Amino acid sequence: MQLGGLTLGRGICIITGASKGFGWALAHEVYHLLEPGSVLLLVARSGTLLQELKEELQSFTDKQRLVVHCIAANLSTTEGVNETVRVAGQEAVNEIDNVLLINNVGSLGPISGFQSFTDLERVNSYLSLNISSPLTLTAGILQTFPRRPGLRWSVVNVSSIYALQALPSWALYCTAKAARKMMFSVLAEEEPNVKVLSYSPGPLDTDMQEEIRRLTGISHCLFPCKESAAKLMKLLLDNDFSSGAHLDFFEV
């Protein structure tokens, strides 16, 4: 599938959290938009789910010339981040005209009152996966693929409305999403040759929403991941947003 005839060219795309949910839907969208010779790196902890996704993607016979690598890595660890950068680095020798990094991994964490967050290690562990990990991964991938004329470089931060809105009992989630928004705004200021987008995907029918229902009893009106992933692809292909922008599913 191509959106309006546009494609992502011959590129390398790295999607974190690709084993399920929004990342899984993004992998499908991206796969069909990449041209032969491209490379797709799928990252998550579950190697089995990634392998299933890879086989499903490669069953689309017209696309067999795409290389898909599964990286079973825990991105809350140094080893997991380093392994992802290392595998990406192996592809840096190939002729490509597009680098796309989608920082999709995010976790809900505990939903509980402010006073409950007394355990520094527990808080640090949450912030490590949700803030430090996308920072260090993006830095590593930036080092691996230096900017050069003719190379389109894009970074997506999968964000949330809660990067902008405070919600009682959601201190960790809101804090991490707000910090990520600022972090990627800084990148946009610093790197004029990298197009940066924070995208809030809307309420999606995923395991995360199931966890929200279980923890809070609240059910939202949910949208299919595919619909939101297609909107994100259209934004990237049209490429007429300002670098560093924070855009929401409901506004685009």
Ligand SMILES: NC(=O)c1ccc[n+]([C@@H]2O[C@H](COP(=O)([O-])OP(=O)(O)OC[C@H]3O[C@@H](n4cnc5c(N)ncnc54)[C@H](OP(=O)(O)O)[C@@H]3O)[C@@H](O)[C@H]2O)c1
């Ligand atoms: N769902 C929504 O309604 C919603 C709304 C707004 C924003 N978002 C954001 O959208 C993104 C995706 O959410 P989702 O609903 O698709 O979540 P999800 O269903 O919980 O999926 C999360 C993905 O991240 C991976 N992951 C989790 N911890 C990891 C770790 N330590 N190392 C590597 N991979 C890890 C999971 O795979 P493994 O378990 O195999 O590692 C999975 O592929 C998140 O950033 C979320 O905050 C979601």
